[in-house]
Amino acid sequence: MPEITSGIALFAFDLDGTLYLGNEPVPGAATLVRRVRERHRVVFFTNGSARTGAEVHAKLCGMGIECALGEVYASSTATATYLAEELIDDVFVIGSDGLRAEIRDRGLHVVQDDRAAHVVVGFDTALDYAKVATALTILRRGGKLIACNEDASFPVAPGHFVPGCGAMVGAVTGASERRPDFVVGKPNTYLLAKIAATHGLAPEQIMVVGDSYDSDIAMALRYGSRSILIGADPRATDPSIVTVRDLSDALQRIRER
Numbered sequence: 001m002p003e004i005t006s007g008i009a010l011f012a013f014d015l016d017g018t019l020y021l022g023n024e025p026v027p028g029a030a031t032l033v034r035r036v037r038e039r040h041r042v043v044f045f046t047n048g049s050a051r052t053g054a055e056v057h058a059k060l061c062g063m064g065i066e067c068a069l070g071e072v073y074a075s076s077t078a079t080a081t082y083l084a085e086e087l088i089d090d091v092f093v094i095g096s097d098g099l100r101a102e103i104r105d106r107g108l109h110v111v112q113d114d115r116a117a118h119v120v121v122g123f124d125t126a127l128d129y130a131k132v133a134t135a136l137t138i139l140r141r142g143g144k145l146i147a148c149n150e151d152a153s154f155p156v157a158p159g160h161f162v163p164g165c166g167a168m169v170g171a172v173t174g175a176s177e178r179r180p181d182f183v184v185g186k187p188n189t190y191l192l193a194k195i196a197a198t199h200g201l202a203p204e205q206i207m208v209v210g211d212s213y214d215s216d217i218a219m220a221l222r223y224g225s226r227s228i229l230i231g232a233d234p235r236a237t238d239p240s241i242v243t244v245r246d247l248s249d250a251l252q253r254i255r256e257r
């Protein structure tokens, strides 16, 4: 059996469905992270846009998964970073107070009416007709549309899914008949590129651990990183992918050396 972690410097763990489900940690999550830390750097990434990076960090620590704030990469934080890099200011935000706080933290302005220049869409459980109408007005005037992610749904308990940010993006793209100008979250590689740049790593030195072929594994494949897929998928045939049953199986595979 080849050493599956050979040449790997950093593990990047997906959160929803991988290390926790809703507010419950997945069995074995804290143990796996602790073991991986003995030999590798660790970061955590999530397409979740409702919480700030600090809130995600607090949630992980509350579950016994010890980590530093700088190890957490949330699409809320990354979206704010992208806006600042691209000088996309005066944005109307469909999303949470946390997302607006991250954007304001970058010195950018949130304008919650149709005088805004651009539209940002994150996870919003209070999406309504008026917000979509405001977004439409801004986009028809030539504003950019930036989406935190396009996840259709996400698991909150075994077998139970709720609409994701993609449902909010879909309302806006449906009304405006256009695609987002940029999607920050996976399967796009923006988050992974940020992680690689921060740690000074090449793509193949990163091991992505996730439960979604279309999201986590697709991102790893696009970027040239290796990956561990929790659960089976018939498409997972690339030699860079290791498929495991669950987190304890992942731990066992990592310890085979």
Ligand SMILES: [Mg+2]
Pocket (backbone or CB within 6 Å): 014, 015, 016, 017, 018, 210, 211, 212
């Ligand atoms: Mg997931």
